Amino acid sequence: MIQVDQLIKTYDDLSRGRFVAVDQVSFSVGKGEIFGLLGPNGAGKTTVLRILSTVLAPSGGHASVAGYDVVKDPASVRRNIGFVSNNTAIYDRMTAWELVSYFGRLHGMPRKQLDTRLDLLFDQLRMNEFRDVPGGKMSTGMKQKVSIARAMVHDPPVLIFDEATLGLDVLVARNLLEVIRALRESGKCLIFSTHIMSEVQRLCDRIAIMHQGRILDIGTLKELQQRHEEDEFEELFFGLLSRFEDGQEGNWNEKVEFQPQIPDDGGASS
């Protein structure tokens, strides 16, 4: 469903000059899979996901979502994804119902179908008690639920959650993770980015560890543990990061004994 190949994104920055935010990132995600993007702040996770949501254009490389190229056919890509990020806020002066309905109509959903879908979503996410509350008066948890409903309103095959648990209390965060698991059960293709290791451990089928714009390693939790001979995930993560930083003077790819693997699971066809 998602194919990312040698993706590059550079910016001009006053203090750093040409700054590579995303450096030759490649991965793919299939149906019914939760792909975890783990990395510290500033690793380039949001940039990768913004490129996937066609909000940013890549400087190099290719990416496709549900078979549509993000550069050549951005409109079709956007029709096939739901994007939840801590940067995608909701309107203050719109009620929960109005907002989700508005985005459903932007997707061109017929009125009747939209109403059934909204009823279903509001039930599923338990949003009925605040369906007429304007965004400005909602709590962070309510807002996040509205964002999720907004992203799911057109029932997209691909869903991207970028730091979606940021600022949520344990209860709501747990709830969100359950929603995501349920989405996997229904065969969706999911990307979940975070800097919280426990969430990745609990939720993700495969994990990519990102740092300074690069993917340091990709694999299932087991594969990673075996490859780096480290059972403790946190130790594994920090070890990987510090080894990368130590090796920065030389060439990283030569220093480590493996190339990040790009598993081909054939999920790219849609």
Next chain:
Amino acid sequence: MSDQASRVHRPKPESDKPRFSAIVLIYMREMRDQLRDRRTLFTIALLPIMLYPLVGTLLLQIAQFTRQHTTTVCIVGAEHIQDGPPLLKGIGFSDDYADSSSNLKLVLRGPDDLLENETVAGATTRWIQEGTFDAVVVFPPGFATPGSMPGSGVATVQVLYNVASDESQIALNRVTGILNDWKADWVGKSLQASGIDMAMLEPFQMEDFDVAPERTREAAFWSKMLPFIMLVWAMTGAFYPAIDLVAGEKERGTLETLLCSPALRSEIVWGKLGAVASFSMLTAVLNAGSMLVTSTFVFQQIGLGGGATVGAPPLIPMLWLFVALIPLSCLFSALALAVAAMARSSKEGQYYLMPLMMVTLPLVLLPMLPGMSLSPGTSLIPVTGMFLLVRSLVEGQYGDALMHLPFVFGVTAGCLWLAVTWAKRQFENEAVLFGGQDQWELGLWVKHLWRDRQPVATTAQAYACGAIILVALFFGKLAATSALGDLAGLTKMIVSQQLGLILAPALLMSVMLTTSIRSSLRLRWPHWLSMPMAIGLGITLHPLYLALGEWIEYTYPVSEDAMQAMLPFVEQIATLPWISVVFLMAFIPAVCEELAFRGFIFGGLVRQGGRLRAVVVTALLFGISHGFLQQSIAASCMGVLLGWIALRTGSVLPCMLIHFTNNALSVSISRLARSDLPGVELLFTRTQAGPVYQPLWFLLSIGFAMTFLFYFASLRSPVDESNPPELEPAADSSSMNSPTATA
């Protein structure tokens, strides 16, 4: 690589056409959102409804105050009045001259009221300055019938007042009126006494009639005032919603939500533009309406209505205003939207209001100038033309309006298209939409300029270069007012202007800020054939260029003063050796101006797919650099052609040749016509104003020029300057913005 670079540069214009339903959906949402905002409602609706009645009330109060205010006048030396009809009655003016009901208080002062060692002049001045009296009238000693004064002089009555005080000025007017009446009475009585018939003093009476139809008379004031008010409000009314809908949404994070929805960028722009334009119109209409109602009421109260020029506004003709309001509101809205897109927050957006106002306000103020009326010239000025058109419509001059309608319509539509295109571009530019909050520091910035040099100027550098050249030229022209005289003076002037003020900035920037002088100045070899073709185009287009110049001078006549100022210059050129004139007036400008405008600046502007921008902006800069209006217009037209050639050939060299040929022909046409070269009489005829091209050659040359133009149209630039392969695309995003890469 080149394929990749061109592809990733900007998201390809989305193949899907904007859906009308989506635009309506976005429009409705934005409207509802704004209507739910208390601040917007206050500024858009409540403020105008409240503001004008409040101001009106205030005006009425002030009017009452001035009427109720008692004017105190002091008379010094009243005892000196010996002759004439009685001016005073008790401690007031005589009823014959002053209305007893008027609030005029009279105080008589004599020598006893002076301080010790104080003169009358000193005391009276002090009284006025201290505000004891509003005016002081001083009758000199021995004030009497003319002739009775010593030395046969006429007595002078001094009226002292203070120009800085309104009360004092009113007092002056009243006192002068009273004294004049008194004087006239006195004269009449004296004449009567000497047996002269009073009727002889007035051989005729005078009465003036205003033949303008009543509608024009009433409209005269309002057709100036109301459009002004409406346009200013249309601007303000567009700006605040635009900031909220773009910068505000950026700040609140809802813009990204919308951008990753299936709505196309174009749909978002059209929807938002519609909402902004609606609010702009609403604000203008509400303000104008509220002002109309209030002012009608106030004028009635003050009593200015009736026959005065400022009557109650004629309502029906004012409906024409709405016809103009729609396109102008859309224009302002598109501008505001594009400008607001640059701001990262509402607060930053507020800072952009002033520059935007500074650019558009002169266009709104221009029609208010006395003597401005609809003409082919003024109808081509954006906004101003529309304003004047509406004025003719309001005043009922439909024929005049209809004649200029195509011009006004064309210019307005063109501006609207440019503004909307700009707004759309802004929404496709990720540096604009996701600009981060980098710390700006001079040292860092200088380092960045040096470190991140590229083969070609950046867009910002190109704009900066244009601005530097224009400012330098402005001051340069101030400095070199009359440095002419002889060949040396002329040489000095042209060389210093061309090399020092036009070429030097471009060359310096090219050396210091880019890695390749050759490519930043666009010194590439085009196809060899394009060089002779350029010369051919220069020659064959010259008759048309001259015709254009004549048309411009006919439409915007050159003032006598300017003609006089130009005369020594023109005479000088006629006497100088031909070779040096061609060198100074054709060769040097062609090289310097082309390197700067079609070289450095064009190269920077053509990037990021800015082909149109490069052609239009360089043409405008090139035009403005020519100093006075008539030349500027011709040069701008020429600039468009040169820019197009520059785009087609990818080089500055053909432009230089066209520019050189054109200038050389202009300065040597009279010499050519006088020479005995074969075939001269086929090309030129002589008229009183000098040699002109033969009509036949004029037509033929246009045909040839078309052929040359077709040749250039068939060319493709050897390098894709719009998406240069050697540059990575992210490099051309505005240097100070980098999307925040948090992950």
